[in-house]
Amino acid sequence: MPSTATLTERYIDATVRSLRPEAQDDVRAELEASIADAVEARLEQGESPDAAERAVLTELGDPGALAAGYADRPLYLIGPRYYLTWWRLLKLLLMIVPVCVLAAVALGQTIAAAPVGEIISTAVVATGGTILHLCFWTTLVFVILERAGADTGVKWDVDQLPEAREKGVGRSELIASLVFLGIAVGALLWDRFRGFVQVEGDALPILNPQLWPWGVATLGLLIVAEAVFAVVLYRRRGWSTGLAVVNTVLAVAFLAWSLILLLRGELVNPEFLSHIVAAGGEGFAAGDAKAADEGGIFRILAVLLGFGIALGVGWDIVDGWIKTARARRG
Template sequence: MDLIDVYIYEVTRRLPIKNREDIGLELKSTIEDMLPDGYTEEDVKVALGELGNPAILASGYNERPMHLIGPKYFDIYVSLLKMIVPIAAVISFIVVLTKYIVEFDKGDTVLNVGIVVLGEGIWSVIHVFMQVFFWLTLTFVILERTDQSKDKLPRTMSFNKWTPEDLENIPYVPKERMITKGYVFASLLWTSIWGTVYFNADHLVGVYKNSGGGLEFIMPAFNQHVMDSFGPVIIVVLGLEIVFALILFINNEWTKKLAILNTVRETVGLIVLAFLIVNPNFFHPEFLSYMSGNLEMPEGQIRNYVIGATLVLYAVSSIMNCISGFRKANR
């Protein structure tokens, strides 16, 4: 096989079909010009060495870029990736968590389920990351190759060229007043956990006993009928928390208005909790008698202690949360 022909093939196979023949002929005549009369194979190798790597030569002829995403779109691509991946990951983790808590089987132990949730949660986060990464990258790769405009200037998030006016749309937030994404995700996670636990309390919250093979659920602490009768109110509270988290997410800065909203949310939560917990049938009678047997205390006293401690602790943490909101807003 003639080395020259192989070299030309190596270049032209990387080119669009319509250009192959012409560039092939041109290369052949050029290479022959480079060679002395009566050339040897060594001469051919020297000449081809001067022409260099066929892939580089071909990329010179090609107008297509030799990169997936160039400087024009790279910044906006990375920004979008950083924005979408955490949101998608947290949502997928919450979905897995909710699914397992809802499907929680009485025979299973909390520890086992916890391990499964963690494992599958991590797996689903990886899965979501790969999906987002793949589709976003593909979108930008196509964009890079279909963009007909000549200028190569990097684009901003609005897909236009940068102008000083863009600075006006940048939310500059001092560090002390910033609402971190982590805070928003943590509160969403917390909402989804307590919400699912609440509606499945009859097989999640109660007395566990160590029976050799792990923890075994013996009896529920609360009366699910009472809890379910509060259902609509609880759903309103859940909705309020989710809406508030979304508002935080959009605003990403503590303001007085947000601090007031936060106080309203905490107050509603505290009132609902108080009404729920003082309901005479809230505690499961079986649970109260079990506790009174264990602690050698009358049932009524135990109930009062639990109610008192819960309300005080909840109120203290609520007040601290409200104050912290106002303090951040005033910095």
């Protein structure tokens, strides 16, 4: 469904997306008919088409509540007045905060050169505690609001309707993927032969020249595999479990390639690091000495780079499985 969908189409899509697949078509047809009749009645009373459509949808209310009625799914835990606001806020917090805590604790423990077991246990305990606190305190706040009869100030209107999701994978997504992969190849070649860093007119590669040809060839194969995957995904017009598995394998393979070289100290050009030390002068050396307990500034930067790569790969994997789940529901 295109992004220029009418308010009615967006409202119906927002209502049926959480229903069972076998019930979606019937509910869609019923809503289309009832909304059309209600709009037609208002048009006969002299209202404009836009005003009539907005008034009818506003009377129907939050599509989440309407969907719950069709599914015979009660909305209570705190109470129907606050349930949807509480649930949406809690889901948003649980998607963001625990991941940030896990990454931050693991990063800090890694920089401090803690043993692997301590890194894992500390991060897991901190994340678990965060989840418990989020659930408890968020729920407690809404319980107090309900008992006090306070108004959260959150009111639903048709302008909050999400854009209808497109079916399958669009051509723009394919082009973006291929352009990004092309830029990656271009960056590799430029770094090797032209250099992003110039020292006295000579190119100073950032990546270790020893990676050529076999290390870079391995990365090139992964890039080609990603390009083929993007084309297959486009031709299949959507995600499936098999494609999500392939996406996970490719992402893990890139992560392994990056982290193995990073841990061995073979990813970044040693001459480039020496150039940074020379350019930094005494101030850089003093800062590196202060960070000696953590292995020096370069080790800290390597840890940060590794975590950045891992987070990017992790999001790519999760995003693939989320899209697969959406495709199966749709």
